[in-house]
Amino acid sequence: MSRRFMGNSLGIAAIAVHEPDWSLDNGWFGPEMPRKFRHHTGIEARGISLDDELTMAIAAVRRLVRQTGCDLADCRGILLVSPSLIPPSVAQRYLGPAAAACERPGHAARALVRRLGLDRCRAIGINWFCSGFARALALLDDRWAPRGLFGDDGFALVVVTNRISRITDYGCRQTGGLFGDMATATLVAPVTSSRYPVHFTIEHAHATKVGVARPAFDFHVADTVPVPTPAGGSRIDRHRLVYSLDGMAIADAAPRAMAAAVADALAATGLSGGDVDHVVPHQAGAGIVRFTGMQLEPLGIRCPPLNGMTARTGNVSACSIPHALHHAWDDLHGLVACPTTAVGSPGRAEISRGCIILRSTADHDRPNSAAA
Numbered sequence: 001m002s003r004r005f006m007g008n009s010l011g012i013a014a015i016a017v018h019e020p021d022w023s024l025d026n027g028w029f030g031p032e033m034p035r036k037f038r039h040h041t042g043i044e045a046r047g048i049s050l051d052d053e054l055t056m057a058i059a060a061v062r063r064l065v066r067q068t069g070c071d072l073a074d075c076r077g078i079l080l081v082s083p084s085l086i087p088p089s090v091a092q093r094y095l096g097p098a099a100a101a102c103e104r105p106g107h108a109a110r111a112l113v114r115r116l117g118l119d120r121c122r123a124i125g126i127n128w129f130c131s132g133f134a135r136a137l138a139l140l141d142d143r144w145a146p147r148g149l150f151g152d153d154g155f156a157l158v159v160v161t162n163r164i165s166r167i168t169d170y171g172c173r174q175t176g177g178l179f180g181d182m183a184t185a186t187l188v189a190p191v192t193s194s195r196y197p198v199h200f201t202i203e204h205a206h207a208t209k210v211g212v213a214r215p216a217f218d219f220h221v222a223d224t225v226p227v228p229t230p231a232g233g234s235r236i237d238r239h240r241l242v243y244s245l246d247g248m249a250i251a252d253a254a255p256r257a258m259a260a261a262v263a264d265a266l267a268a269t270g271l272s273g274g275d276v277d278h279v280v281p282h283q284a285g286a287g288i289v290r291f292t293g294m295q296l297e298p299l300g301i302r303c304p305p306l307n308g309m310t311a312r313t314g315n316v317s318a319c320s321i322p323h324a325l326h327h328a329w330d331d332l333h334g335l336v337a338c339p340t341t342a343v344g345s346p347g348r349a350e351i352s353r354g355c356i357i358l359r360s361t362a363d364h365d366r367p368n369s370a371a372a
Contacts, residue, residue: 008145009191010137011198011361013155015326015372016064017319018056018183020049022230023312032173040251042286042307046180046314048165048228053082056183057112057161064157064185067372070196076154077122079140080109081132083317083342084163084181086241090219090346094241112159122149128207130282130342132318133160133186134354137205140188155189155196160318169222169242170234178247178285180314184322191361199329199364199372200336204265207354209344212253216246216351217343243346250343253351254288258339259295261355265337266299269357273300277334282341283309283320292339301337317342321356329372333360 025045026033038044049056057080065072082105091100101107105125113123122144128135136158144156164179189196225240258281266272279301281292289307296305309324316323321338336358344350 008148009201010141010145010188011191011201012325012358013187013189013193013196013198014064014068014070015187015322015329016060016067016185017323017326018060018063019313020047020181022048022050024048024228026177028228028232029177032171033177034173037177040285040287041178042310043177043314045312046177047182049163049181050230053084053161053163054108054111054115056163056181057159058115060159060161060183060185061116061157064187068187070155070187072116072118074154074195075118075121075157076149076151077124077144077156078109078113078118079136079156079158080105080112080123080125081128081136081158081160081318082108082125082162083127083129083132084167085127086167086219087127087346094219094221128318128342128352130284130317130320131207131340131352131354133158133321134205134338134340134356135207137188137202137356138207138354141202141205145190150190153193153195155187155193158186158188160184160322162317162319164317167241167243169225169240169244170228171222171226174247175243175245178315180316182313182316182319182323184319184326186322197363198361200358200360202356203359204269204355204357206265206268207340207352209350209352210257212349212351214249215347215349216249218244218346220244245343250351251285251288254284254341255291255295257341257351257353258282258292259299261339261341261353262296262301262337263299265355265357271335271357275335276301276303276337278303278332278336279305280321280324280328280332280336280338281305282339283324284315284341285310326372333365335359
């Protein structure tokens with residue numbers, strides 16, 4: 001999907017990041033941590049939130065308001081992305097009706113709007129795991145912008161809130177240390193907005209699912225799971241609903257999937273690899289990002305991808321791209337490609353892949369422009 005109608009085009013005006021206060025380093029795992037884990041992933045520590053997804057989302061929005069001075073009365077809609085909410089097929093199998101209802105992204109989105117006092121604000125919730133941010137921007141650009149929902153001074157918020165720690169099997173050698181918790185809030189406005197000038201126009205955004213040889217992701221109940229505590233110790237969960245992941249299969253597929261997503265985006269926009277000035281990929285792990293860069297070279301993309309963002313955060317799933325954009329904000333100019341990949345629905349032989357193409361604006365390129 002790509003549109004060139006400037007009257008309806010959208011851009012990113014600002015990004016705020018909320019990180020948990022508690023950071024768990026690799027030492028907690030002891031000998032259970034594989035020796036090559038840090039080399040392959042780049043992860044040394046990861047954030048763990050004691051707050052739930054909704055509380056984290058509110059913290060990210062409030063941080064955005066403090067940083068930008070934006071008026072939430074101008075917010076026309078919130079698109080909430082939460083990769084740590086349990087998918088309906090799994091929730092219905094393992095949870096009671098009331099608990100399962102609370103896992104629905106739409107339920108969480110409406111709760112967020114109410115907590116922020118924005119009763120007339122649109123609210124949509126999705127999951128899409130690590131591809132959630134790309135999917136959210138695609139929905140805004142494809143469905144909301146053409147309908148003129150923003151008006152002259154309105155904006156939308158894409159809020160990503162990720163607490164995968166609550167569904168992690170910390171006793172699993174392969175997956176226990178991969179993910180960290182985080183929340184981000186991204187202010188998306190029309191490119192014509194004078195009240196909320198955009199720094200990056202959204203040239204293209206898409207996310208789709210493709211088939212793979214076999215399922216690589218599911219959920220199950222694990223018994224006697226060690227769970228870290230803030231004091232550095234651990235407790236035992238006798239029965240814990242956790243995700244399971246074939247890490248080797250994902251690591252093999254992810255670089256090719258992200259390169260294919262970039263190729264799709266370039267074809268859709270009529271751009272070439274030589275037009276790309278920066279690559280800000282999903283930070284799935286240092287090794288995956290390195291191999292993604294190699295897969296991008298045949299497309300004519302020579303700039304090395306941003307890497308190393310997992311060191312103190314872990315893989316933060318759908319927060320990854322907004323977090324990386326926020327981190328590199330002042331250094332990004334020209335055309336920026338942001339590919340992502342993720343697991344598909346639990347138990348299905350599929351993965352997702354997507355890409356966002358951004359272009360810096362005159363407001364962003366101007367010296368001393370406001371940071372995200």
